[in-house]
Amino acid sequence: MPTPPNLTPSPFARDLADLGAELRRRADRLPGIDRRRFLAGIAAAGLAPLVVPRAARAQDDAREITFAAWGNNDINDLTQAFGKPFKRDSGIDVVFDGSGPSESKIKSMVDSGAIDWDICDVDGYAAIRLGQEGELSAIDYSIIDRAQIMQPFAFDYGVGGYTYSYVLAYNASVYKDNPPQSWADFWNVKKFPGKRGLWKWMIGGFEASAMAHGAKPNEVYPLDVAECVTRIAKLKPHLVTWETGAQAKQMLRDKVVTMACIWHTRAAQLGIESDGQIAWSFHEGILCPGVWAVPKNNPAGATAFKLLRYMQEPARQIAFAGLRGVGPTNPHATGAMPASLHASDPTQPEALSQQVIVDSMWWAVNYDKAMGKFQQMLTQA
Numbered sequence: 001m002p003t004p005p006n007l008t009p010s011p012f013a014r015d016l017a018d019l020g021a022e023l024r025r026r027a028d029r030l031p032g033i034d035r036r037r038f039l040a041g042i043a044a045a046g047l048a049p050l051v052v053p054r055a056a057r058a059q060d061d062a063r064e065i066t067f068a069a070w071g072n073n074d075i076n077d078l079t080q081a082f083g084k085p086f087k088r089d090s091g092i093d094v095v096f097d098g099s100g101p102s103e104s105k106i107k108s109m110v111d112s113g114a115i116d117w118d119i120c121d122v123d124g125y126a127a128i129r130l131g132q133e134g135e136l137s138a139i140d141y142s143i144i145d146r147a148q149i150m151q152p153f154a155f156d157y158g159v160g161g162y163t164y165s166y167v168l169a170y171n172a173s174v175y176k177d178n179p180p181q182s183w184a185d186f187w188n189v190k191k192f193p194g195k196r197g198l199w200k201w202m203i204g205g206f207e208a209s210a211m212a213h214g215a216k217p218n219e220v221y222p223l224d225v226a227e228c229v230t231r232i233a234k235l236k237p238h239l240v241t242w243e244t245g246a247q248a249k250q251m252l253r254d255k256v257v258t259m260a261c262i263w264h265t266r267a268a269q270l271g272i273e274s275d276g277q278i279a280w281s282f283h284e285g286i287l288c289p290g291v292w293a294v295p296k297n298n299p300a301g302a303t304a305f306k307l308l309r310y311m312q313e314p315a316r317q318i319a320f321a322g323l324r325g326v327g328p329t330n331p332h333a334t335g336a337m338p339a340s341l342h343a344s345d346p347t348q349p350e351a352l353s354q355q356v357i358v359d360s361m362w363w364a365v366n367y368d369k370a371m372g373k374f375q376q377m378l379t380q381a
Contacts, residue, residue, distance in 0.1 A: 062303035064093045068101035068117040074324075081320035082311050089310070092303065103130060110135045110295050118300040119307065120293050123203075124155065124360030125367055127291045131157025132364075137294045143305040148312045150289075150329045150347065152357050158291035159308050160329035162320060165285035165346040165355060166204030169252060169267040170259035172279045180259055183212035183284055187231070189238050197251050197260030198232070200241040202374045203363065204261050205232060207286045207356055217284075221359040225366060229373045241378065252278055265325040268344045282351040288358045289329060321345060 067083075069075055075096040083094035099105075101120035107130065109115050122130070130136045136157040146154045153160025170180050171194075180192050186208065189196075198205040209231040210220045232239070240257050242248040245266040251257045252270060267280035292311070294304045310316060314336050317328035321337065327347040328334055334347040342348050346355065363370075 062092065062118075062300035064095060065118045065300045065304055065307050066095045066097055066116060067307075068097045068099070068120045070100050070121060071098045074098065074121070077320060077323040081323055082307070082316055085316065085319075086307055086310050090306070092307075094307065106130055106293075106295055107133070107135050110297065113297070115295055115298055117295055118298040118304040120295060121161070122158065122291050122293050123363075124153065124158065124160070124289050124291050124358065125363035127155050127158030127293045128360055128364035129367075130293065131155070135296055137296050137298065139294070139308075140302065140305045143302065144309045144312060148330045148332065150331060152360075153289040153291070153329050155291065155360070158293040159312070160289035161292040161308075161311060162290040162317070162324070163287055163327035163329055163346050164290065165264040165282060165287045165327075165351075166199075166208070166261050167264045167267050167280050167282060167285045168208075168259060169262050169270065169278055169280035171252060171255060171277065173277050174255070174258045179279065181283065183208040186259060186261070187212040187235065189235070192259070194238070194258030195240050195256060196235055196238050197240050197242050197248055197257040197262065198235075199248075199261065200243045200378075202371060203288070203358070204286050206370065206374075207358070208261050208284070211284050211356070217356045220356050221362050223362065223366070223370075225370045225373055228370070229377050232374070233377050236377070264344065264346060268325050281354075282346055283354045285346060285351070285355040286358055287346050287352070287355045289360070290326070 067078065069078055075098050078096055079094075083096065086092060086094055097117065101117060101122060103122070103126050106117070106120055106122070109117065127136065131138070138156055139159055144159060149160050150163070153163075168180060168183065168186055172179060174194060175192065180186060185192050186196060206223050206225075206228040207220050209228045210223055211217070213227075213231060240251060242251055242260070242262070245263055248260055248262040249266050249270055252260055252262075253274065264280065264282065264285065267278065270278035271280060292308055294308075298304055312330050314328070314330055314333040317330050317333035318337060318341070320326065321328055321333070321341055321344075325344045327345040328337070329347075331347075334345065337345050337348065345351065
């Protein structure tokens with residue numbers, strides 16, 4: 001899922017990380033029980049949370065792959081859909097780290113040489129930026145079939161692994177027979193009173209503002225940053241920002257907001273949990289990829305690409321879609337998706353025809369500028 005903006009480590013944090021890495025290098029030279037005691041002492045000193053870099057392995061010798069994701073719910077579903085089957089079929093363990101692979105963490109890890117992750121779940125724009133900065137390995141399309149990936153999401157430095165959409169969700173019990181049906185309605189606070197929810201980290205809201213003010217789906221990009229910020233600023237008296245999907249769900253459930261731009265996965269959950277009181281559709285949705293990227297000089301080497309190839313198989317993508325409520329990126333998975341999952345699959349033809357596909361390259365170029373202006377607007381009195 002989408003990630004919050006980068007947080008650059010402080011000089012103190014970098015020094016602490018360097019110290020922890022050096023202590024662990026020394027621990028690696030110690031035998032058995034002495035090493036465990038030494039590491040226990042490090043933990044007691046408060047250095048346990050630091051990354052313990054794994055040694056790089058020969059490309060054909062990796063018996064473990066570490067996959068960095070975003071929390072325990074993601075890990076549970078990734079394990080069931082990919083980790084356990086891959087272990088069964090290849091004998092290779094997949095270990096999941098839920099601490100969150102932000103751009104800054106990946107960059108710090110690669111630049112320091114203390115690389116502990118083999119695959120990271122990132123945004124499309126982040127894969128482009130990190131790849132251009134030399135932090136990621138180019139995807140080996142001799143191992144992975146590019147034709148198995150929905151074309152906008154087959155990046156040079158990342159593989160689209162799943163899809164999700166920003167959608168308009170609203171409280172049907174509030175609007176009854178006159179529900180909002182478009183982003184223009186989202187901006188119409190006179191006809192549709194109530195608080196609005198937008199993601200604090202911006203993506204989705206900019207595209208929605210463009211469509212609300214007349215842009216057709218094929219005209220959304222390039223976005224005019226200043227215009228988007230100005231349009232969102234007009235909503236500010238009615239605006240509540242959310243940071244996590246769980247928070248967005250709770251805000252709609254508690255009527256803190258009566259409509260919101262949220263991930264379709266959360267909207268679908270709310271629809272079921274509320275017996276339809278929270279409604280939504282893919283109309284004017286903004287389709288985005290969850291991208292799997294490989295840090296440069298990752299410990300598992302090319303074995304990481306073998307897992308990525310496995311994760312692109314239609315059966316695996318369908319399994320993940322069923323567990324997580326996301327869509328696939330493999331067109332063959334879209335075609336084979338069970339009818340019971342069509343309603344929550346943004347890549348089904350009827351759903352896809354109603355949406356805008358996010359322009360990850362535009363965001364890669366403009367993210368920092370847009371974020372600066374957006375946050376400035378939010379914090380201004």
